[in-house]
Amino acid sequence: MKIQGKVHWNAKGFAFVVPGEGRDDVFVPPEGLMGAMNGDLVEVWAYREKKGLRGEVLSVLTRNPTTVSGTYREKKKQGIVIPFDPFPYAIVIPPACRGAARDGDLVTAAVDPPRAVERTRTVTARIERLLNLPENTADDLKFVAIKYGLSWLFPEEVEREALKASRVHMKEELRRRRDLRGRVLFTIDGVTAKDFDDAVGIERQDDGTSLLTVAIADVSHLVKKGTLLDREAWNRGFSVYFPEAAIPMLPEVLSNGVLSLKPDEDRLVVAVEIRLGPRGKILGADCFDAVIHSRARLTYEGLNPFLEAGEKPDGLDPEVAWRVLELNRIAGLLFRNRVRKGALDFDISEVGITLGSDGDVDRVYRYRRGPAEKLIEEAMLCANHAVCGFLEKHGMPVLYRVHEKPSPDDLLALYETLKEIGLGKGELAAFHQAVRTRKNLSPALQRISGLYADTPLHSFVNQHILRALKRAKYWFEDLGHFGLGSESYTHFTSPIRRYPDLIIHRILKQVFGERAAKDGERDRLLNYVALASPEVSEKEKKTDDAMFEVIRLKTAAYMQRHIGSEFTGVVTSILPYGMFVEIFDPPFDGLVSLSDMKGVRIEEGRSVKFRRRSISIGDIIAVRVSRVDPVKGHVDFSLLPGRASPGTAQV
Numbered sequence: 001m002k003i004q005g006k007v008h009w010n011a012k013g014f015a016f017v018v019p020g021e022g023r024d025d026v027f028v029p030p031e032g033l034m035g036a037m038n039g040d041l042v043e044v045w046a047y048r049e050k051k052g053l054r055g056e057v058l059s060v061l062t063r064n065p066t067t068v069s070g071t072y073r074e075k076k077k078q079g080i081v082i083p084f085d086p087f088p089y090a091i092v093i094p095p096a097c098r099g100a101a102r103d104g105d106l107v108t109a110a111v112d113p114p115r116a117v118e119r120t121r122t123v124t125a126r127i128e129r130l131l132n133l134p135e136n137t138a139d140d141l142k143f144v145a146i147k148y149g150l151s152w153l154f155p156e157e158v159e160r161e162a163l164k165a166s167r168v169h170m171k172e173e174l175r176r177r178r179d180l181r182g183r184v185l186f187t188i189d190g191v192t193a194k195d196f197d198d199a200v201g202i203e204r205q206d207d208g209t210s211l212l213t214v215a216i217a218d219v220s221h222l223v224k225k226g227t228l229l230d231r232e233a234w235n236r237g238f239s240v241y242f243p244e245a246a247i248p249m250l251p252e253v254l255s256n257g258v259l260s261l262k263p264d265e266d267r268l269v270v271a272v273e274i275r276l277g278p279r280g281k282i283l284g285a286d287c288f289d290a291v292i293h294s295r296a297r298l299t300y301e302g303l304n305p306f307l308e309a310g311e312k313p314d315g316l317d318p319e320v321a322w323r324v325l326e327l328n329r330i331a332g333l334l335f336r337n338r339v340r341k342g343a344l345d346f347d348i349s350e351v352g353i354t355l356g357s358d359g360d361v362d363r364v365y366r367y368r369r370g371p372a373e374k375l376i377e378e379a380m381l382c383a384n385h386a387v388c389g390f391l392e393k394h395g396m397p398v399l400y401r402v403h404e405k406p407s408p409d410d411l412l413a414l415y416e417t418l419k420e421i422g423l424g425k426g427e428l429a430a431f432h433q434a435v436r437t438r439k440n441l442s443p444a445l446q447r448i449s450g451l452y453a454d455t456p457l458h459s460f461v462n463q464h465i466l467r468a469l470k471r472a473k474y475w476f477e478d479l480g481h482f483g484l485g486s487e488s489y490t491h492f493t494s495p496i497r498r499y500p501d502l503i504i505h506r507i508l509k510q511v512f513g514e515r516a517a518k519d520g521e522r523d524r525l526l527n528y529v530a531l532a533s534p535e536v537s538e539k540e541k542k543t544d545d546a547m548f549e550v551i552r553l554k555t556a557a558y559m560q561r562h563i564g565s566e567f568t569g570v571v572t573s574i575l576p577y578g579m580f581v582e583i584f585d586p587p588f589d590g591l592v593s594l595s596d597m598k599g600v601r602i603e604e605g606r607s608v609k610f611r612r613r614s615i616s617i618g619d620i621i622a623v624r625v626s627r628v629d630p631v632k633g634h635v636d637f638s639l640l641p642g643r644a645s646p647g648t649a650q651v
Helices: 139-147 156-165 170-176 228-236 252-258 300-309 318-340 371-393 408-420 425-437 441-451 458-468 499-512 521-560
Strands: 002-009 015-018 026-028 041-049 052-062 066-074 079-083 090-093 106-112 122-130 186-189 198-204 210-217 266-276 282-293 296-299 350-355 361-367 400-402 473-475 566-575 578-583 588-593 601-603 607-609 614-616 620-629 634-639
Touching (some): 002 052, 026 041, 066 090, 066 122, 156 228, 156 252, 170 282, 186 318, 186 371, 198 318, 198 371, 210 318, 210 371, 266 371, 282 371, 282 499, 296 300, 300 318, 300 371, 318 371, 371 499, 408 425, 425 441, 441 458, 458 566, 473 521, 521 588, 521 620, 521 634, 566 614, 578 620, 588 620
Parallel strands (some): 090 122, 186 296, 588 634
Antiparallel strands (some): 002 015, 002 041, 015 026, 041 052, 066 106, 079 090, 106 122, 198 210, 210 266, 266 282, 400 473, 566 578, 566 620, 578 588, 601 607, 620 634
């Protein structure tokens, strides 16, 4: 039978073709790829074997751009790239496509797809850029940067262009921008932050409304489309943040310099003013170019005690202090309004890593957002909605941030997991009804998360809910945002570190300059946004994967010092070869292998039966660290004797 689907390569060299919902994946061996690349939409001839569907590519319907990272080597008449990850074809670099690469350089190369579907053994490629890394880069960061093809150091010509772009003619800009230097605005970021791309402020109006100002660094004024600086930012797509370092999207002279909204400095911004009613309803918004003069650089760490317990930070300006309190109050109104409309908020804790002076990991822990983080989050969400509405009002194309509704199959899998851990029959029935009717899904998911709050299973349940949801992405059509319970949403607030936000700033400039009315301008922008949306979504995923892998590697290095130690954790999944267990402190998951155990029976992938013991998904068990692979970030556990604590006991 013929099946269409996308190619997903496996690190071992084979691939799976993933069709639409409701159909099994098709295994394709390397010799059956027929020139297909990772991400290509293909048609395969598939047949069923004992282990599932197996097939061979018949034709490539749509090509997906493929980039490979590896080591460039020179041969007699041409070069080759030896990829870091397994690749099913040999990669040849013609002389005209080598660029500035020399033998032994670490590079990324754009692969030219074969012209016809055949038993391809070799593909050609062109060098895109060199992977220049700082000399003192830690081994784990170096490994991840190379694996994901992350450029670290900027080419000299880009640095020179950035330096030239950083020279701002402030007097000239003040003549054409709104002067907001007298308005009390301030930044709130983490204590280790270096680039401050957003400032906020609030003013009370005589009619009982409030005026929320969100000012964002005007990156588009300095980074002009089509320049070397812009092309480098596009190639990077996003800044990448590691525990002890960052790979910025823009050179430091911009990101940490003239674009950073430092206190007591005049700065160019794109501002959005949002008029809010007494209950937090958005009554209107306006966007414009401006100049600001930030009054203070505040931190989450300093403000959280102030907002939680009234512990005022030393030296906090009274004019800033009352505005912080007022913003905190309004953030609560905005949050409640979002939840009433169906927004999800699981308050999921993130993993934090503390490094010692020697660079080793001292601590791995979970932390939750405090009121200061939530204050800024609500202000940024409000600004993003307002800007999106502003662009739609002017008939402009938008690079939307969308989050599609979860599929019924994924929700039913979540239902089975909740049933396994003992969620009450009434709650299960209500959730099943929401899945069946596709109504009230958000409140049902929010209620389930709340039932497990302050229990050992809270993180487990939230993670399984997240697995049932689709990944948010950038798109040229408004598909809605399920997680926010809304439509008309974009990303505007972080153009220093996210290229999609820079795109939105440039579209705003079309409105400010009244260039949007020109014939064909909207169509040109729409075509650009349509082409850009899948690519920036893919760049974002690569960035997230790289940051996640560094956390895993550092946590594994920490666990290596705890081989033989005992921990308590929750069983998150059961596979034919073992159980995955996420220990609570430090937060990390590892594998309890079942291959060497006798008398073990796995029932439908949801429970493991031993001679005197049964363990199910969601059970809390005790394990011992038996083996750690710090290179791959893997940890193996051994099961300790004793009865499992079922998840039903936690609710």
